[in-house]
Amino acid sequence: MIPESAAWVVLGLPLASFLLIALVIRPFFNRYARWAGYVSIAAIAGSFILSLWSLSSTTGLYKALGWPSHSWVKAGPLDFQVGILMDGLTAIMMVVVSGVSLLIQIYSQGYMHGDRGYARYFAYMSLFTASMLGLVMSSNILMMYMFWELVGLCSYLLIGFWFHRPAAAAAAKKAFVVTRLGDFGFLLAILYLFSHQGLFAEKGLNSLLISDILAAAQGGLLGATAVTWLGIGIFAGAAGKSAQFPLHVWLPDAMEGPTPVSALIHAATMVAAGVFLVARMFPLFEETSAVLKLVALVGGGTAVMAATMGMVMFDIKRVIAYSTISQLGYMMLAIGVGAPVVAIFHLFNHAFFKALLFLGAGSVNHATGTFDMRYMGGLRRSMPLTYLTFLLAALSLAGIFPLSGFWSKDEVLAVALGRGGVVGTLVFVLAVAGVFMTAFYIFRALFMTFEGNFRGGVAAEQAGHPLLQAEVLSPQPASHPPGSASSSAERHVHLAESPLVMVLPMVVLAGLGVVSGFIANSPVALRNVPGHWVSRLLSPSFALAEIEKVPFNWPVALGSTALALAGIGLAYLMYGVRRLEPQRVVRRVGPVYRTIYHKYYIDDLYEGVVIRNLLYRGVCGVLDWFDRAVVDGIAEVVGWFGRNVGKAIARLQTGQVQAYGIGMSAGVAAIVLAYLLWGGG
Amino acid sequence: MVGFQHYLALSGILFGLGFYTALSKRNAIVVLMGIEVMFNAVNVAVVAIAKYLLPFSLAGSVASGGEPAYQFLLTGQVFAIFVIAVAAAEVALGLGIVLAIYRARETVDVSQFTLMKE
Numbered sequence: 001m002i003p004e005s006a007a008w009v010v011l012g013l014p015l016a017s018f019l020l021i022a023l024v025i026r027p028f029f030n031r032y033a034r035w036a037g038y039v040s041i042a043a044i045a046g047s048f049i050l051s052l053w054s055l056s057s058t059t060g061l062y063k064a065l066g067w068p069s070h071s072w073v074k075a076g077p078l079d080f081q082v083g084i085l086m087d088g089l090t091a092i093m094m095v096v097v098s099g100v101s102l103l104i105q106i107y108s109q110g111y112m113h114g115d116r117g118y119a120r121y122f123a124y125m126s127l128f129t130a131s132m133l134g135l136v137m138s139s140n141i142l143m144m145y146m147f148w149e150l151v152g153l154c155s156y157l158l159i160g161f162w163f164h165r166p167a168a169a170a171a172a173k174k175a176f177v178v179t180r181l182g183d184f185g186f187l188l189a190i191l192y193l194f195s196h197q198g199l200f201a202e203k204g205l206n207s208l209l210i211s212d213i214l215a216a217a218q219g220g221l222l223g224a225t226a227v228t229w230l231g232i233g234i235f236a237g238a239a240g241k242s243a244q245f246p247l248h249v250w251l252p253d254a255m256e257g258p259t260p261v262s263a264l265i266h267a268a269t270m271v272a273a274g275v276f277l278v279a280r281m282f283p284l285f286e287e288t289s290a291v292l293k294l295v296a297l298v299g300g301g302t303a304v305m306a307a308t309m310g311m312v313m314f315d316i317k318r319v320i321a322y323s324t325i326s327q328l329g330y331m332m333l334a335i336g337v338g339a340p341v342v343a344i345f346h347l348f349n350h351a352f353f354k355a356l357l358f359l360g361a362g363s364v365n366h367a368t369g370t371f372d373m374r375y376m377g378g379l380r381r382s383m384p385l386t387y388l389t390f391l392l393a394a395l396s397l398a399g400i401f402p403l404s405g406f407w408s409k410d411e412v413l414a415v416a417l418g419r420g421g422v423v424g425t426l427v428f429v430l431a432v433a434g435v436f437m438t439a440f441y442i443f444r445a446l447f448m449t450f451e452g453n454f455r456g457g458v459a460a461e462q463a464g465h466p467l468l469q470a471e472v473l474s475p476q477p478a479s480h481p482p483g484s485a486s487s488s489a490e491r492h493v494h495l496a497e498s499p500l501v502m503v504l505p506m507v508v509l510a511g512l513g514v515v516s517g518f519i520a521n522s523p524v525a526l527r528n529v530p531g532h533w534v535s536r537l538l539s540p541s542f543a544l545a546e547i548e549k550v551p552f553n554w555p556v557a558l559g560s561t562a563l564a565l566a567g568i569g570l571a572y573l574m575y576g577v578r579r580l581e582p583q584r585v586v587r588r589v590g591p592v593y594r595t596i597y598h599k600y601y602i603d604d605l606y607e608g609v610v611i612r613n614l615l616y617r618g619v620c621g622v623l624d625w626f627d628r629a630v631v632d633g634i635a636e637v638v639g640w641f642g643r644n645v646g647k648a649i650a651r652l653q654t655g656q657v658q659a660y661g662i663g664m665s666a667g668v669a670a671i672v673l674a675y676l677l678w679g680g681g
Numbered sequence: 682m683v684g685f686q687h688y689l690a691l692s693g694i695l696f697g698l699g700f701y702t703a704l705s706k707r708n709a710i711v712v713l714m715g716i717e718v719m720f721n722a723v724n725v726a727v728v729a730i731a732k733y734l735l736p737f738s739l740a741g742s743v744a745s746g747g748e749p750a751y752q753f754l755l756t757g758q759v760f761a762i763f764v765i766a767v768a769a770a771e772v773a774l775g776l777g778i779v780l781a782i783y784r785a786r787e788t789v790d791v792s793q794f795t796l797m798k799e
Contacts, residue, residue, distance in 0.1 A: 653797075653798055654795065654798060655794070655795025655796060655797045655798025656791075656792060656794075656795065657791060657794070657797065658703075658704045658705070658712075658791060658792075660797075661703065661704045662704055665700070665704070
C-alpha cells in the first residue's frame with residue numbers, strides 16, 4: 001500500500017526538477033543544457049514508478065484510499081485544505097500523465113536537439129507535468145483550480161515557446177484567452193460553493209472539498225437549480241480546456257509550439273484536464289439530467305464538426321489536432337450519456353495513440369522540414385519505423401480490431417445507443433458519422449504523407465511552388481523532382497529515419513496503443529487481468545451503484561468496423577491509388593468544401609463579428625465615447641475650476657509682507673472672536 | 682495699588698502699539714522696532730502671569746496650607762530671558778537682511794519689496 005508521502009513525492013519530483021532547471025541549470029550551467037533533459041526525465045521516471053505503485057494500491061482496494069486533507073489556510077469560517085484524493089480515477093490519470101510525459105521527454109531530447117531554449121523547454125515540460133499531476137491528485141476544488149490555471153499557464157508558455165515567431169506568440173495568447181473564457185465559468189462555480197460554506201458547515205462538510213461537494217449534491221443539500229448552474233459552470237471550464245464547441249478554436253492554432261508539446265497537450269495534459277474534471281464531478285452532473293444532455297450534445301456535435309474539418313486540412317498537425325477535438329467530443333459524449341468509465345477508458349487509449357501520431361508527425365517534420373502534407377509523400381520507404389508506428393496509431397484511431405481504439409470507441413457507441421431517447425439516438429448517429437470521418441481523415445493524412453512520390457518537402461514549400469489552397473495534388477512538382485532540392489534547403493530536407501532516441505518512444509507507444517484497449521478493459525477475463533478491469537477500478541470513483549460493464553455489442557462493433565473500413569477505402573481511392581481525383585470531388589461539393597475549409601467561418605465570426613464589431617466598435621466604442629465625453633469632461637471641468645479659482649486667489653498675493661501680516665492677524669482675530677462668542681462652553 | 686490687571690493692560694497696549702508699527706510703517710528699521718516692542722509686551726505679560734497665577738498642578742499644595750510653592754517658580758522669568766535672547770538674535774538677523782536689501786535696492790521702504798510675489 002502506497003503511503004501518502006510517496007504520493008506527494010509524485011507531485012514534488014517534477015516540481016523539483018522544474019526549480020532545479022529554472023533556477024540552477026539554465027542561469028548558471030546553460031552550457032550543460034543536456035543535463036536539463038536528464039534531470040527532467042529522471043524526475044518524471046520517478047513519478048511514473050510511484051504512479052504505478054498508486055495504481056496497484058488502488059487496484060487492490062477498488063476504492064479511494066481515504067487520506068485526510070491538511071489545513072493550509074484557516075481564516076474565519078474559511079478552511080482551505082489541501083490533500084490527495086487517491087482513487088482509481090486519480091491513479092490511472094497519474095499513470096497516463098507521467099507515462100506519456102516520460103516518453104515524450106525522451107523523444108524531445110532528439111527533437112529539440114540544438115535548440116537555444118533547450119533548458120527552458122525542459123523546465124516548462126517539468127512544470128507542465130507537475131501541474132497536471134497536481135490537478136488529477138487534488139482533493140480540494142480550489143487546489144485543483146490552482147493547478148488548472150498552472151496547466152493553462154504552462155501551455156501558454158510552451159505554445160509560445162518560439163515566441164520570436166509572431167504566429168506562435170499569437171497562438172499562445174489565443175489559447176490563453178479562449179480557455180480563460182471557460183475558466184470563468186469554473187471560477188464562478190467555485191465562488192458559488194465558497195459563498196455557501198455556511199450551508200455546508202451545518203452538516204459538518206467543507207464546501208471546497210471535492211468529496212464533500214459531491215456528497216452535498218447527492219444528498220440534496222444543494223437545490224436542483226444550484227446543481228444545474230454549478231454543472232454548467234464546471235462544464236464551461238471543461239469545454240474551454242478540452243476544446244469543445246464553441247471554445248475549440250484555440251487548439252488547432254496551438255500547433256505553433258514544438259511538436260512534442262503538441263503531443264503532451266493533446267494526449268495527457270491540457271485537454272485531458274477538461275474531461276477529467278467533468279468525470280471527477282460526475283456524481284454532481286448525474287443529479288442534473290439537463291446538463292448531462294448538454295454535455296452529450298456538445299460532445300457529439302464537436303466530434304462530428306471537428307472530424308469534418310480534419311478531412312480538409314493540409315497541415316498534418318492540424319489534421320491530428322482536429323482529430324483530438326473530435327475524440328474529446330467522444331469522451332464528453334460518453335460522460336453525457338452517463339458512462340464516465342467509458343470516457344476515461346477512451347481517454348486512456350487515446351493518450352497513447354494520439355501522442356504517437358504527434359510524435360510521428362514530428363518525426364516526419366524532422367526529415368522533411370515541413371508540416372504541409374502537399375509537400376510530403378513517399379516517406380514510407382525512407383522512414384519505415386515512423387511509417388509502421390503511424391500506421392498502427394492510425395488504425396487504432398480509426399477503431400480497427402483488435403487495436404485499442406476499437407475497444408473504447410465501440411463502448412462509446414454502445415453506451416450512446418443504450419442510452420436511448422431523443423438525445424441518445426441523436427448523439428449515436430453523430431458518433432457513427434464521426435467513425436467514418438475519423439477513418440477517412442487519418443488515412444488521408446497517412447496516404448498523403450507516406451505513399452506516392454516525395455514532393456520536395458520544405459524546399460518546394462519555400463520555393464513557393466504553386467500548390468494552390470484547394471485540393472491540387474499533382475503527383476510530382478515538375479520543377480522540383482525528388483532529390484534535386486536546392487542546396488539552400490538541403491539542411492532541412494534529410495530523408496532518413498529519425499534518431500533512435502525519437503523512434504524508441506514511438507515504438508513503445510505503438511506497443512501500448514496496440515494492447516492497452518484489450519488488456520485494460522477486456523470483455524473476458526485474461527490470465528492475470530480480470531475482465532472489465534478499468535470498469536472495476538473506476539466505478540467507485542463515480543459513485544456508481546454497480547460496476548459499469550459495457551457488454552460487447554456485436555452489431556455496433558461490426559457496423560462501426562465496416563464504416564471505418566469504408567472510410568479507409570475512400571481515402572485509399574482518393575489519395576492512395578488516385579482513382580477518384582480529389583479535385584473533382586471538391587468541385588462537386590464546392591460550397592460545402594469551402595465552408596469546412598474555412599473552419600465553418602467560426603474564426604472569422606469570432607474575430608470579425610464578435611471582436612472587431614461587437615467588442616471594438618460596440619463595447620469599446622461606447623467606452624471610448626464615455627471616456628472622452630464623461631470622464632474627460634469631468635476632468636476638464638475640474639481643471640477649468642482649479643485654473644480660474646487659482647487665478648482669482650493669486651491676485652491676493654501682493655508680495656507685501658505687511659499685507660500678509662494684516663491678513664494673518666485678521667484671521668487670528670476672527671478665530672478669537674468666534675471662540676469668545678460661541679466657544680469655550 | 683498696581684495689580685495683575687494693570688500689567689496685562691500695559692502688555693496689551695504695548696503689543697497693540699508694536700503691532701500697529703510693524704504693519705503700518707514703511708521703514709524696515711521701524712518695522713523691526715515694532716516687532717521688538719511686541720516681544721517686550723509679551724515679556725511683561727509672561728512675567729506678570731508667573732507672578733500672579735498658580736499652575737493648576739500645584740493648586741493642591743496651596744490648599745493644604747503648605748509653603749506657597751509659586752513663590753519659588755521662575756518659569757515666566759526664564760521664558761522672558763529666552764524671549765530676550767531670541768529677540769536679540771532675530772534683530773541681528775533682521776538688520777542683516779535689511780542691510781543686504783539696502784545694498785541691492787538702495788531703499789529700506791518695505792512697500793517696495795515684493796520679492797515673495799515672485
